[in-house]
Amino acid sequence: MQCPHFDAGRCHSCTLLATPYPTQVREKQEHVAALLADDRIAWLPPATGPEAGFRNKAKMVVSGTLEEPVLGILGSAAGPFSGQGIDLTDCGLYPGALQESFPVLAELITRARLQPYDATSPSRGARRRETPRESAWRGELKHVLVTLSADGELMVRFVLRSQEPVARLRKHLSWLLAALPQVAVVSVNVQPAHAAVLEGEQEIVLTDRHALPMRVGADGITLHLRPQSFFQTNTAVASALYAQARAWVDEVGPASLFDLYCGVGGFALHCAAPGRTVTGIEISAEAIASATTTRDELAALPAGAVVAGHDATWWAGAVRDVRFAAGDATAVARDDGAPELVIVNPPRRGIGADLSRWLEDSDATHVLYSSCNAVTLAEDLARMPSLRPTRARLLDMFPQTSHYEVLVLLERTATAG
Numbered sequence: 001m002q003c004p005h006f007d008a009g010r011c012h013s014c015t016l017l018a019t020p021y022p023t024q025v026r027e028k029q030e031h032v033a034a035l036l037a038d039d040r041i042a043w044l045p046p047a048t049g050p051e052a053g054f055r056n057k058a059k060m061v062v063s064g065t066l067e068e069p070v071l072g073i074l075g076s077a078a079g080p081f082s083g084q085g086i087d088l089t090d091c092g093l094y095p096g097a098l099q100e101s102f103p104v105l106a107e108l109i110t111r112a113r114l115q116p117y118d119a120t121s122p123s124r125g126a127r128r129r130e131t132p133r134e135s136a137w138r139g140e141l142k143h144v145l146v147t148l149s150a151d152g153e154l155m156v157r158f159v160l161r162s163q164e165p166v167a168r169l170r171k172h173l174s175w176l177l178a179a180l181p182q183v184a185v186v187s188v189n190v191q192p193a194h195a196a197v198l199e200g201e202q203e204i205v206l207t208d209r210h211a212l213p214m215r216v217g218a219d220g221i222t223l224h225l226r227p228q229s230f231f232q233t234n235t236a237v238a239s240a241l242y243a244q245a246r247a248w249v250d251e252v253g254p255a256s257l258f259d260l261y262c263g264v265g266g267f268a269l270h271c272a273a274p275g276r277t278v279t280g281i282e283i284s285a286e287a288i289a290s291a292t293t294t295r296d297e298l299a300a301l302p303a304g305a306v307v308a309g310h311d312a313t314w315w316a317g318a319v320r321d322v323r324f325a326a327g328d329a330t331a332v333a334r335d336d337g338a339p340e341l342v343i344v345n346p347p348r349r350g351i352g353a354d355l356s357r358w359l360e361d362s363d364a365t366h367v368l369y370s371s372c373n374a375v376t377l378a379e380d381l382a383r384m385p386s387l388r389p390t391r392a393r394l395l396d397m398f399p400q401t402s403h404y405e406v407l408v409l410l411e412r413t414a415t416a417g
């Protein structure tokens with residue numbers, strides 16, 4: 001992949017751009033195999049998708065002026081573009097449908113007078129004080145977050161410093177929906193702090209629709225995605241990830257499973273089956289609401305519908321005992337007895353000592369660990385010596401970067417104690 005921003009030193013995100021893609025995948029495979037360093041693991045060939053145009057979401061920093069807003073990133077503090085707004089609307093990681101939305105969103109910013117937030121320079125008055133107040137920074141619009149579904153629909157979220165511009169945004173909403181009819185959901189996220197935090201707690205949805213339907217795979221499950229919910233970055237590889245998880249879970253055939261850090265329920269719903277009790281736990285209440293919507297939709301499919309190879313009757317039975325609850329995944333270590341199989345898919349920090357210890361000491365016969373950080377994965381596995389990794393697969397969710405996803409099936413070899 002060729003990138004003018006990388007070549008000019010404006011953006012450094014794609015650190016592997018100069019490495020041919022097959023070499024990237026081979027080196028990631030060597031990296032994860034060396035980190036897990038376990039000859040007993042049977043590795044499946046890596047799962048890959050397109051090497052460009054694969055990102056389903058864009059997190060655009062908004063800079064520039066009201067008349068000429070810039071959507072992209074701010075140049076890194078150390079380099080020659082320090083603090084400068086860098087336009088990344090043509091970034092090759094975005095599919096065409098995302099790229100095409102950016103000029104329209106930029107025009108909306110101008111029309112609705114959403115002044116780009118100036119993250120670098122407090123006003124002159126504030127500069128005289130040692131710790132300028134948040135109000136001393138100029139502007140309102142911090143980020144625009146855009147998510148694209150496999151069916152071409154969009155969710156657009158405006159991260160604002162305050163609610164002040166919301167009325168203007170509402171006024172221009174019909175213009176946006178006419179200019180970009182594929183927009184399904186528009187919301188405002190209020191993030192008042194001058195801090196490196198992408199979004200705040202308050203979300204105001206401006207459209208009638210509150211969730212973006214994210215179909216996974218050709219005839220696959222359509223997961224519902226509400227604002228403030230996580231979704232895997234690469235829909236094609238996420239489809240392979242969930243399919244692999246389902247294949248291994250079905251082979252084990254547990255009567256009960258937990259999906260910890262379940263997000264909008266991708267693993268839980270792909271691994272549901274008649275006669276299987278599934279419990280999904282996730283910290284974001286909005287993600288749990290999304291997962292519950294998908295479950296209810298699968299429970300009531302119209303006669304004749306086929307989803308992921310199963311008909312409406314099968315699905316009604318499969319999701320009958322699927323439950324989702326908002327909460328801290330590590331708290332199950334205190335509260336609940338273990339099911340037969342536990343799926344974990346934590347953030348980069350991994351599951352940590354407490355949850356690892358609970359799994360190690362539990363009655364679960366299998367654990368399925370999906371990780372986006374093999375370093376913390378290896379640390380967690382070392383804490384669970386009774387659970388032997390038997391099978392694993394690298395899934396390259398993040399081409400052109402050194403990041404990747406890895407799925408590992410663990411099987412209990414010894415009774416904990």
Ligand SMILES: C[S@@+](CC[C@H](N)C(=O)[O-])C[C@H]1O[C@@H](n2cnc3c(N)ncnc32)[C@H](O)[C@@H]1O
Nearest residue numbers: 230232261262263266282283328329345346347
């Ligand atoms: C890597 S994402 C996985 C989401 C989901 N499994 C999927 O396939 O999309 C990690 C998820 O963990 C959630 N999370 C973070 N800390 C958590 C905690 N302490 N307890 C429960 N969920 C947590 C995040 O909100 C996020 O949805």
